[in-house]
Amino acid sequence: MIKQKIVLITGCSSGMGLSTAVYLAEKKYRVYASMRDLNKKDSLLSEATKAGVHIEILQLDVTDEESIKNAVGLVLKQEGQIDILVNNAGFGSGGFMEDYSMEEIRSQFETNFFGLVRVTKEVLPAMREKHSGYIVNISSIGGKIAFPVISIYNASKFAVEAVTESLRVELAPFGIKVTAIEPGSVKTNFNNALQAADMSRNPSSPYYDYMKRFEKNIEKISSQRSDPIVVAKAIHTAINSKNPKRNYLVGNGASMFWFLRSILPNRIFEKIMYNIFFSHHIR
Numbered sequence: 001m002i003k004q005k006i007v008l009i010t011g012c013s014s015g016m017g018l019s020t021a022v023y024l025a026e027k028k029y030r031v032y033a034s035m036r037d038l039n040k041k042d043s044l045l046s047e048a049t050k051a052g053v054h055i056e057i058l059q060l061d062v063t064d065e066e067s068i069k070n071a072v073g074l075v076l077k078q079e080g081q082i083d084i085l086v087n088n089a090g091f092g093s094g095g096f097m098e099d100y101s102m103e104e105i106r107s108q109f110e111t112n113f114f115g116l117v118r119v120t121k122e123v124l125p126a127m128r129e130k131h132s133g134y135i136v137n138i139s140s141i142g143g144k145i146a147f148p149v150i151s152i153y154n155a156s157k158f159a160v161e162a163v164t165e166s167l168r169v170e171l172a173p174f175g176i177k178v179t180a181i182e183p184g185s186v187k188t189n190f191n192n193a194l195q196a197a198d199m200s201r202n203p204s205s206p207y208y209d210y211m212k213r214f215e216k217n218i219e220k221i222s223s224q225r226s227d228p229i230v231v232a233k234a235i236h237t238a239i240n241s242k243n244p245k246r247n248y249l250v251g252n253g254a255s256m257f258w259f260l261r262s263i264l265p266n267r268i269f270e271k272i273m274y275n276i277f278f279s280h281h282i283r
């Protein structure tokens with residue numbers, strides 16, 4: 001009998017993490033779906049029941065070292081190994097950089113970047129010992145192109161891209177494969193979290209008008225978001241590949257933006273970005 005592969009996923013209370021947990025369980029993986037607040041497990045449980053699959057649910061906050069140690073320790077105790085780690089937990093913050101407090105900036109990195117690094121460090125010894133493993137980092141098209149008004153979020157995802165690229169080479173001799181999924185716009189709870197820098201929405205902010213334009217334009221762009229299942233399928237493709245690609249661009253807008261970025265001179269690309277995000281004049 002072939003042993004089920006063991007998957008640990010962070011941030012499974014909603015969105016891509018939830019979809020991926022259910023999808024991989026349907027594909028016969030043994031899924032450990034973690035979330036920081038177990039009071040939020042009902043959506044995952046109900047989707048798992050609908051799909052007729054069993055998923056193990058455990059507490060893991062990527063900003064809390066002890067909770068990471070407990071969660072990883074529990075999976076290793078029960079299974080003896082972790083074959084696949086999906087670093088998915090993250091949140092988005094938006095606002096003009098000048099309006100951010102340093103505390104908000106640190107908090108964005110604390111989850112999206114340091115959180116991912118912490119969990120990865122905890123899982124790596126077991127993967128090294130087995131001389132095998134997959135690490136899938138949920139980055140973003142914002143990890144390849146820096147969009148306006150989400151500069152700090154972009155920076156946290158550029159950092160994710162950097163460690164992904166280094167780890168691919170560092171961990172190759174240990175049989176561990178590393179890849180980045182780079183979603184465009186995907187329909188999850190994510191945009192609800194795009195509220196961090198309220199300062200930019202305050203009429204006293206020098207960016208107030210631009211923030212309003214940005215939000216109008218984002219509303220238009222967000223009406224065409226992809227289903228999170230596209231991310232789950234890309235992850236499945238990556239972990240089924242002997243040599244997963246460096247990155248997988250998925251979801252609305254990701255390939256289009258990357259294509260434009262790759263072929264256009266900087267000045268023209270920046271003009272297009274300005275028009276896309278700030279063109280709507282509001283009186």
Ligand SMILES: NC(=O)c1ccc[n+]([C@@H]2O[C@H](COP(=O)([O-])OP(=O)(O)OC[C@H]3O[C@@H](n4cnc5c(N)ncnc54)[C@H](OP(=O)(O)O)[C@@H]3O)[C@@H](O)[C@H]2O)c1
Pocket residue numbers: 010011012013014015016017035036037040060061062063088089090091092111115138139140141182183184185186187188189190191193
């Ligand atoms: N949606 C998009 O358009 C998009 C595009 C590109 C990349 N992404 C990336 O995709 C990933 C998943 O986001 P999503 O779109 O699925 O949004 P989501 O529905 O808001 O899911 C984010 C998940 O991360 C969890 N999380 C946040 N902080 C955490 C922490 N400290 N410890 C553990 N879990 C934490 C959330 O838990 P709570 O419910 O407790 O907050 C939630 O389960 C993120 O890394 C995001 O940056 C999203």
